[in-house]
Structures are given as C-alpha cells and as structure tokens.
Amino acid sequence: MRHVVAILIVSAAPAFAETAPELGALNPDEMSLKSFVERAERGESGMVLCSMGYGLTKEGQHGAARTLFQTCAEDGYTGAMTWMGQLDNNGLGGEYNPDAAAEWDRRAAELGDPVGKFNYGIALMRGHGVSQDDALGRHLVDEAAQDGLKIARRLQGAGYDLEEITPDADNWKYAPAF
Numbered sequence: 031m032r033h034v035v036a037i038l039i040v041s042a043a044p045a046f047a048e049t050a051p052e053l054g055a056l057n058p059d060e061m062s063l064k065s066f067v068e069r070a071e072r073g074e075s076g077m078v079l080c081s082m083g084y085g086l087t088k089e090g091q092h093g094a095a096r097t098l099f100q101t102c103a104e105d106g107y108t109g110a111m112t113w114m115g116q117l118d119n120n121g122l123g124g125e126y127n128p129d130a131a132a133e134w135d136r137r138a139a140e141l142g143d144p145v146g147k148f149n150y151g152i153a154l155m156r157g158h159g160v161s162q163d164d165a166l167g168r169h170l171v172d173e174a175a176q177d178g179l180k181i182a183r184r185l186q187g188a189g190y191d192l193e194e195i196t197p198d199a200d201n202w203k204y205a206p207a208f
Contacts, residue, residue, distance in 0.1 A: 037164060066092045070101040080107050087113070092123030103134065108143035111135070115149055119159070132159030144177035151182075155192065156204050 066082040072113025080102035086095035096117055102110035111134045117123050119131035132153040151170030154163045168190055174182035183193060188194035195206070 063089075063091070063094070063110040067097050070098045075102045075105040075107065077107075080110050083110065083113060087117075087122070092117060094123075095106070096123035103137075106141070108138040108141050111138035112142075112143060112145045112149060113200060115146075128153075128159030130159070134162070137153055144174045144182070147171070147177070148174035148179055148182045148185075152192065155190070158204055 034208040038125055066079050067086070071080055080098060082099035083095040083102070086092075086098065087204070099110040099113045099117065103114050114204055115131040115134035117131075117136070118125075118127040118134065120126065132150065135146050135150035135153060139150040140146075147170045150160075151174065152158075153160050154167030154170065156162065156167075171182050171185055171190065175186050185192075185195055192204075
C-alpha cells in the first residue's frame with residue numbers, strides 16, 4: 031500500500047507544479063551557462079557570473095559571452111573589459127571593431143589592470159584602434175611588466191619587437207590601411 035501511495039504522489043507532482051505557479055520554479059536551472067546569460071541579461075553581475083564568459087568563449091558561444099562580459103565590464107570588472115576588447119578585436123560575437131577593443135583596454139588600464147595596460151600599450155604602439163603613440167605604449171607595457179605580467183616582460187626582453195608576441199598570421203590586421 032505504501033508503494034501505491036508513493037507512486038500516486040510522484041505521478042501527481044508534475045501536475046501540481048503546473049497548477050501552482052505561485053510557488054515559482056521548483057527545480058530552477060541555476061548553474062547552467064544559459065542561466066548565467068539570462069542573469070546577465072537582467073543586469074546581474076558578480077565574480078562567478080562574470081567568469082562564466084570564459085567558458086562560453088571557449089565553447090564558441092561568443093554572442094552569449096559578449097552578453098556576460100559587457101554586463102560585467104559595465105559594472106567595473108576589468109577582466110571582463112579585456113575580454114570585451116578581445117571579442118571586438120577579433121570580431122567574435124559581433125563586428126570586428128578595433129576602436130571599441132582599444133577603448134575597453136584603455137578603461138581596464140586606467141583601472142590598473144595589467145592585461146588592460148599591456149593590450150592598450152600594444153594598441154598604442156601599433157596605432158590599432160587608437161592614434162599611434164609608441165612612447166606611451168611602451169610605458170604601459172613597462173607598467174604591466176612591473177605588475178608581473180610575463181608576456182609584457184617577454185616583449186621588453188625582445189626590445190619591444192611586436193613580432194615576438196604576434197603570430198605571423200595576424201600581420202594583415204595590423205598593417206597600415208593606406
């Protein structure tokens with residue numbers, strides 16, 4: 031008899047859930063990547079939520095990653111700013127936009143982010159998305175190196191030769207447009 035009652039209760043549960051929306055989601059989808067994107071779309075951010083953009087990017091879901099990173103960047107998370115720069119600089123989840131990429135990296139650099147300093151410094155040295163200023167670019171690379179960023183130290187060690195950090199396949203992108 032106990033088994034019959036248990037079966038009746040379990041089989042009635044879905045019907046009960048459908049007729050009691052005031053109870054909310056009884057088993058919410060709270061840890062999926064989709065749920066993090068939905069939370070970002072509602073304007074939420076936070077360290078855990080912002081970090082989920084990395085997984086989305088690696089999974090190739092660049093539009094969803096952009097949603098997360100943009101919300102987080104606008105809330106001041108510098109790591110999300112540098113990811114927005116990477117997405118814009120490579121046309122992932124949106125148009126290729128070196129100006130926007132440089133702006134995101136500038137904002138991160140101004141807030142003291144070593145990756146932002148390095149990326150913006152490189153943009154300045156190349157004149158990519160921003161007016162060329164080799165001296166300021168090197169200064170920012172030096173700051174990033176002083177902050178402990180290994181790739182910045184590598185670039186310093188190579189005499190600021192940008193070929194040291196850029197694959198040959200990217201040369202087309204950084205060539206003068208005229």
